Amino acid sequence: MYDLVVLGAGPVGENVADRARAAGLTTAIVESELVGGECSYWACMPSKALLRPAIARSEALQVPGLRGQVAGPLDAHEVLAHRDAIVGDWQDDGQADWVKSIGADLYRGHGRLDGPRRVTVQGTEGDRHVLTARHAVAVCTGSRAALPDLPGLDGARPWTSREATSSGRVPDRLIVVGGGVVAAEMATAWQALGARVTVLVRGAGLLPRMEPFVGEHVAAALIERGADVRTGVNVAAVVRDGSSGPVTVVLDDGEQVMGDEVLFATGRRPRTEDIGLETVGLAPGGWLDVDDSLRVTGHDWLYAVGDVNHRALLTHQGKYQARIAGAAIAARAADGTGEGAGAGIGDAGPWSPYAATADHAAVPQVVFTDPEAGAVGISLAEAEAAGREVRAVDLDLTAVAGAGLYAQGYRGHVRMIVDPDSETLLGVTFVGPGTGELVHAATIAVVGQVPIARLWHAVPSYPTLSEIWLRLLEAYRDGAGRP
Ligand SMILES: Cc1cc2nc3c(=O)[nH]c(=O)nc-3n(C[C@H](O)[C@H](O)[C@H](O)COP(=O)(O)OP(=O)(O)OC[C@H]3O[C@@H](n4cnc5c(N)ncnc54)[C@H](O)[C@@H]3O)c2cc1C
Numbered sequence: 001m002y003d004l005v006v007l008g009a010g011p012v013g014e015n016v017a018d019r020a021r022a023a024g025l026t027t028a029i030v031e032s033e034l035v036g037g038e039c040s041y042w043a044c045m046p047s048k049a050l051l052r053p054a055i056a057r058s059e060a061l062q063v064p065g066l067r068g069q070v071a072g073p074l075d076a077h078e079v080l081a082h083r084d085a086i087v088g089d090w091q092d093d094g095q096a097d098w099v100k101s102i103g104a105d106l107y108r109g110h111g112r113l114d115g116p117r118r119v120t121v122q123g124t125e126g127d128r129h130v131l132t133a134r135h136a137v138a139v140c141t142g143s144r145a146a147l148p149d150l151p152g153l154d155g156a157r158p159w160t161s162r163e164a165t166s167s168g169r170v171p172d173r174l175i176v177v178g179g180g181v182v183a184a185e186m187a188t189a190w191q192a193l194g195a196r197v198t199v200l201v202r203g204a205g206l207l208p209r210m211e212p213f214v215g216e217h218v219a220a221a222l223i224e225r226g227a228d229v230r231t232g233v234n235v236a237a238v239v240r241d242g243s244s245g246p247v248t249v250v251l252d253d254g255e256q257v258m259g260d261e262v263l264f265a266t267g268r269r270p271r272t273e274d275i276g277l278e279t280v281g282l283a284p285g286g287w288l289d290v291d292d293s294l295r296v297t298g299h300d301w302l303y304a305v306g307d308v309n310h311r312a313l314l315t316h317q318g319k320y321q322a323r324i325a326g327a328a329i330a331a332r333a334a335d336g337t338g339e340g341a342g343a344g345i346g347d348a349g350p351w352s353p354y355a356a357t358a359d360h361a362a363v364p365q366v367v368f369t370d371p372e373a374g375a376v377g378i379s380l381a382e383a384e385a386a387g388r389e390v391r392a393v394d395l396d397l398t399a400v401a402g403a404g405l406y407a408q409g410y411r412g413h414v415r416m417i418v419d420p421d422s423e424t425l426l427g428v429t430f431v432g433p434g435t436g437e438l439v440h441a442a443t444i445a446v447v448g449q450v451p452i453a454r455l456w457h458a459v460p461s462y463p464t465l466s467e468i469w470l471r472l473l474e475a476y477r478d479g480a481g482r483p
């Protein structure tokens with residue numbers, strides 16, 4: 001018997017276990033593939049290992065004295081080897097050792113709920129275990145790529161995010177279907193590695209969840225570097241010629257696009273179809289609904305944390321939820337009841353240690369395209385959709401001296417969304433080289449609800465990109481975004 005059983009040892013499951021361990025709970029953690037999850041082996045880490053050389057080279061091309069040194073293409077062989085090293089050659093010994101080091105017991109195999117507070121593990125070696133949880137089970141099984149139901153797709157062996165982050169060779173021609181973050185980042189990476197890239201976007205532009213200027217900058221840069229970015233197109237079928245021949249994507253107007261590989265970056269679905277949800281009265285296959293303490297609706301012992309609850313499909317946000325869930329599980333366990341709304345966690349109102357409030361108000365994200373983009377909080381479109389009256393302050397990032405020093409011909413843009421009543425920030429979005437590192441300042445301003453009047457005292461260093469904060473305050477003072 002354990003205090004807590006965690007299903008899935010991705011970044012989120014690891015953090016739930018660690019937080020619970022810090023509070024003195026005994027923990028078992030079950031993993032069917034690699035300890036470290038999607039993020040470590042087929043998502044964040046390998047994708048950023050592929051992207052960092054591309055972005056560094058691109059920035060060096062804008063720096064006097066360096067341009068000539070990086071005029072040649074990336075050494076794809078070296079970049080792929082670096083990616084392999086970053087993912088530890090898809091071996092998880094280091095992370096498995098870490099799980100042991102925190103005192104949790106690791107069970108390797110497929111875990112399934114088997115009624116309240118029970119998990120069975122079908123071990124990878126044919127072994128079988130029944131684990132019982134005194135206080136809680138945390139489902140942290142993550143998500144996998146969602147593929148559309150298209151004629152020919154199964155036989156066409158499409159890439160998903162897994163192949164796009166782990167491929168050992170650069171295809172001559174890569175077709176990318178989708179316009180979200182995976183599509184934009186992977187188009188950027190493989191183009192920089194030498195593939196001729198065609199991006200097929202169903203909607204009006206790339207990165208539709210962010211402010212529109214982000215997708216415009218990223219698409220323009222991809223096109224300048226030779227990619228074919230087509231918007232408003234629908235894929236009707238996919239055909240692979242033989243087992244290793246080229247692939248043809250047929251659009252619904254009959255046009256055909258040829259490639260050597262096709263990546264479907266068309267979103268995610270939850271890994272909940274075979275985890276025994278039916279044994280506790282829940283429907284298999286869906287995202288799991290949770291309250292702000294990450295407890296599954298209607299179950300006082302069951303938590304769902306990370307991608308699987310669909311609140312924010314990001315590692316850092318999942319790990320934030322993990323810290324909150326771990327704290328709530330421990331507090332309810334200490335309280336001795338583990339039952340009833342609020343038992344052991346007091347009122348757990350917004351911003352308490354037991355409420356993942358930032359999921360609603362301030363989810364930060366950096367998109368590692370070239371140029372980089374970053375955002376936190378709401379966009380103008382989201383404010384309008386919610387009927388909120390806001391002021392949007394827009395600026396070109398070249399308004400600061402730091403931009404011209406960062407890169408010759410620097411291009412970038414920022415938008416700040418302000419609540420005019422409280423004069424606090426509701427959201428900020430950046431696009432431009434180096435802007436990923438500006439996002440955390442924005443996150444602190446949004447989460448801290450720092451009034452504009454106080455932000456004037458947060459003096460940005462000269463001559464950094466951060467000086468854009470001062471320009472934003474000046475523009476706001478001078479009436480920018482006023483109706
Ligand atoms: C290409 C790509 C790039 C990304 N880049 C970023 C990025 O730069 N920054 C960022 O913040 N986010 C990024 N993300 C999102 C990030 O990968 C996810 O948000 C994160 O991995 C979610 O963590 P998780 O622990 O909830 O799930 P996962 O990482 O999916 O881990 C779940 C774990 O549970 C295991 N599991 C599932 N079912 C069972 C079962 N029945 N029994 C036992 N074990 C089970 C799985 O094997 C897996 O190890 C990216 C995603 C993709 C696809």
Ligand SMILES: NC(=O)c1ccc[n+]([C@@H]2O[C@H](COP(=O)([O-])OP(=O)(O)OC[C@H]3O[C@@H](n4cnc5c(N)ncnc54)[C@H](O)[C@@H]3O)[C@@H](O)[C@H]2O)c1
Pocket residue numbers: 148177178179180181182183185200201202203208235265266267268313314365366367368
């Ligand atoms: N840097 C980062 O933080 C980072 C990087 C990669 C992924 N992620 C996370 O991973 C998650 C998954 O990313 P994603 O890009 O796969 O999903 P997404 O939901 O962001 O984008 C999927 C896109 O595919 C399109 N689409 C869906 N079905 C389609 C179809 N049949 N034909 C054409 N287009 C179709 C959608 O319109 C959407 O624009 C995201 O939520 C993101 O937060 C984060």
